[in-house]
Amino acid sequence: MVVFVCAECGAAMTTKVARVALPDHSGQKYGHGLLPSLLEPGTYVVDPGDGRPWEPLKPEPESHGVRLLTYCVSGAPNRIGIAPGDVRGTVFIPERLGGCCCGWDGQYGPNLACARCGCPVATRVDDCGFWQVVWLEPEAVRPVAVDGPAQRVIDWAELPTTPPVDPRGFWSPLWEAAAAVALAHLLAASGGERVSVPKGPVAQVFRRVIDRLLPPEPPERHLVLAGPGLSAATTDIALVPRHPQTGEVWPCDAGAVVPLSAGVWTYMAFNDDRRLVPAAYGMPAVVRRDDPPPLLPSSPFRPDGRVFLSTLERLAAVRQPWLRRIYDRVKDRPHMDPFA
Structure with a gap:
């Protein structure tokens, strides 16, 4: 297990957490209601992100009918996601909390700072339609191995x-x-x-x-x-x-x-999920269930x-x-x- 600490002053930013795989819905925006946490307490993920641009592509013959371009999709690579309840030692950055609906969507950059030294360290996302998560900036924190129960990997x-x-x-x-x-x-x-x-x-x-x-x-x-x-x-x-x-x-x-x-x-x-079809003469009352x-x-x-x-x-x-x-x-x- 690890604890992530501030890279500037060494203050603890999280509780003890163990790494799991990045969920498929980590970048999903769904509906307009409040969604639960992206991750289980005591776990963290690393999002490889999409900061690496597509490499330039060789021109294709016009017969293909396509025009191939080079794209650079925004997003910081290797962000560290944790459950909001596992955050420690941070304070909000007020000027980076505006413009949202029911919470914060992180559109203004890191909105959490280290409570000890004031360095921006993470972005909390909990607005409506977003899975709630805190993204630690990979250059602002570092992992420190700590004693703790070994993570049991399920069969x-x-x-x-x-x-x-x-x-x-x-x-x-x-x-x-x-x-x-x-x-x-x-x-x-x-x-x-x-x-x-x-x-x-x-x-x-x-x-x-x-x-x-x-x-x-x-x-x-x-x-x-x-x-x-x-x-x-x-x-x-x-x-x-x-x-x-x-x-x-x-x-x-x-x-x-x-x-x-x-x-x-x-x-x-x-x-x-196929539904049961009643028999030709119906089902005896004593057999019917309340489910x-x-x-x-x-x-x-x-x-x-x-x-x-x-x-x-x-x-x-x-x-x-x-x-x-x-x-x-x-x-x-x-x-x-x-x-x-």
Whole structure:
């Protein structure tokens, strides 16, 4: 475990924290309500960011019908995210707190300073529509190893599960973000060819968007669920879980591997949301149960378009003209069907 301290004066800025994998929804903006903390207490993440610009691309023949540009996407690399309750020894910087709605979105830069020396050290984000988190500036703090209980890494058989529906009956924003990240990797793995998906929740999440972004003609590649508890199968593309703590991707022998958030993958692999149909002559009263049927959204599933674009920007495959056309198409119309 580590404690992050001020790089200038050495004052402690956090409690003891252990590193976990960066969640897919770390950069998501969702709705207009107040969202919970991005991270569990006692954990931290490192966001590699997108401060590295895309390398200049060689001109392509005009027959491709695309114009390739060089982009530099804003964002400080290697920011350290922690739960707001794990912050210590900081004070707000008043002049950097304005212009928001229900909280602070960090648009004016670091808004927390070291209480001892006054150096800006972090940015608290807790405005409506943002997952609550404190981003420590990588150059303003440094980690110090401390004694503490060793972090227990859960086994693959203990992966958590994330329900697809929130208490209001809407699609979970965690699913929308996780599917968007996986979709970017899936498109890159497809090579621009049509992809078939298995029936059930995988098809519910991916088939509609794949049919709109990839050509309908063969050749065709095949996507299957693979991972702990499932029989091994040789396939073109495998949808596998990504460990929530280590970030490790489940290894398999597929031609290409598409990582998916462990909680979403587990639900897809082992839950069945099909509703029971009463028998022809009804069900005896003594057999009926009081459990309500599972919540199922009335609207089609829509991956988060902004998360999809930010993920695609970081993949080398986006330099390929066919995938760049998809990127530009979604970027020009971020609210196009099938994205939210």
